[in-house]
Amino acid sequence: MNDELISKKELLDLTGISYGQLYRWKRKSLIPEEWFIRKSSFTGQETFFPKDKILSRIDKILNMKDGLSLDELADVFSPSLKEISLTAEQLLERNIVTSIALDVYLKASRHEGSFMFEKILSVFVLERLLQSGDISMEEGRLLVQTLTEHYPAFAGRDCELLLIRKMGVAAFILMSKNSEIYFDRGVKVVVRLSMAQVTEELKLKIGEGGE
Amino acid sequence: MEGKSTLQERPDVKIVGTGGSAGGIVGKLNITGDGELNGDIDALSFKCTGNAVVFGKLKTESLKLTGELIVQGPLQGEKLSAIGKLHVGGDLDAQAAKISGEIRIDGQINGEQIELSGYNTVRGGCQAEKFKLHGSVHMDGMLNAENIEMRLFGESRVKEIGGGQIRIKRSGGVWAVLGMFNTGGLKRLIVDSIEGDVIELENTEAEFVRGSKVTIGPGCRIGLVEYIDSFHQDPTSKIEQYNQIG
Incomplete structure (x- = not known):
């Protein structure tokens, strides 16, 4: 950089x-x-x-x-996750996510009860990519799976989320911060997102809605 | 092991004379004499009069030492008070630490209130709200504290100093009389740079001093002073260059 x-x-x-x-x-x-x-x-x-x-x-x-x-x-x-939990209603009420993103999330993962910060983060990222039109709802499920399965492995370290497409087929990649990555010419990088930055934005958003 | 039970027992450990213990999670740990602890310790209190060696980490709410203590790993505590010789192989974390004698910390010091007197060696740096020194210190890293007060006795070296209020003074009173027998070199502080809001220096050698209100007292040699609000210089001090900035 x-x-x-x-x-x-x-x-x-x-x-x-x-x-x-x-x-x-x-x-x-x-x-x-x-x-x-x-x-x-x-x-x-x-x-x-x-x-x-x-x-x-x-x-x-x-x-x-x-x-x-x-x-x-x-x-x-701090890039590590705060101890916080909100219910689905609170997420909607506070305009942190919309019901569309929430629905996709709930369909993709078997989830019950309130959302811990890490889960809110997944929905938040999903919301953002759906809103920007970068992904379809179907791909949204793939995103949720990727984040649920692999994001905890970074345990508070910063990482980047990448969405690439080749011949219309989408793939999500999670990789540690500042690593270099190269693709063949047929690959298009659609999204490149710093998770620490999204985390920061989300924390601010949650903080604003609070007391 | 009872695991997470709230009634988890913390047995008290007492060593009188010469003895050892495996360490572990304990209540009050008392050593009078020579004690050897062969592992990590998590204690409510640690009291040692005599000599103790910990082959591992030491975590305790309060530490009271009169004598000599060697901790191979890091030392973490709320309230530490020590007179004698203390050697920590890792970082020292404390809310309030008052240590006098001969101190060697191989890692970093992190805390709220750190008070050191005597002869101190710190391999890392120090971050604290309040840092008070009476004696000498050799610190390879950066000293960063809101409030820094040093009374120099012997020669001190710090890589960099940064903070809010920084006061460096030579020691006076009884300490000055004792200084007649001092063989540890001149009373002075050698440092690369000092940056802060209010800076008052005596007997300090620095390449840079940058701050809002800068007062250079007697016995200083400074390469460059950059100040924002005010600047005073004692005529016996040598300053190569000074500028008002901001």
Whole structure:
């Protein structure tokens, strides 16, 4: 990945946050360790950040920090799954998913009772792909099976969901983050989704609907 | 094993004189004399007066040590207080730790309130809300804390320091008198960079100091100071360059 970098000094200048805030957020894991990139420059060592990622993260932190404590915020950004469970009615009521996605999900998996976060995430991804028209309902079932069977194997690590099509036949792939993958020319990559990002979006969405 | 039963027994373990135990999940663990624990321990409390070695991890709500303790793996506790010699082979995690004497941590220190005095070696870094040092420390990683207070005695080295309020002072009072017999080099701190909101330094050598309010007291040598709101310099300190930024 060739993300543009921003130096620590430029970052503070641009966002108006202080050194203390930056270190506090780092301690609370609001900003992941791997975003602190050390490089030597003409003045010695300097710290750089992936520009787009850090700016959008700081923007989110600044916008949310009035309502949530730092620890709650840390929860939102962590790729691991929160302990949460909602009923089907709540999911619909809070506009997290539509009844179409929910129906497809229920048909694809034998499911009863309330939904744990991991399940909500599956429905959420399904909802999104159905809405965008990238998949048919039939393929939706395949997606649900893939996520149910294999997503737990990543156990909180970030991974990517890929949907490819060749001659109209769809295949879902789950792979660890930042791995390289190449296909023959007949293959079309329809969807490439970072699960950590979807998780973050979902957590925000659930958080908004709460108290 | 009773498994998840809520009535799970945590037997107390007492070692007096010289003795050993296999470790495991225990209640109160008391050692007076020499104790050897051959495995991971999860204890409600761990009290040692004398010497103890843990061949594994140690997890305890409270730790009280007078003497010497070696933990081969990580040490995790709520409240730790130790006087003597402590060696941890892994990370040290604690809510509140007050340790004085000779300390060596091969991993990282994570905690809320960390108070160290004496001679300290940390292979990793330290993340805490409050970090207080009286003595010297050699830390290969980054010290990141909201509140950092160091009173220097002997020579300290830290790779990087970052946080909210950072105060580095040379020790005074009784410690200064003891310093006459000190052979551990000058009272000073050597660090690559210091970044924080409010920074007050004495006897510090740093390549960079960056912060909102920066006060460079006596005995410092700084390569570059970048400040946002205010900057003060003691005339006995040497600063190659300083700029106002932001």
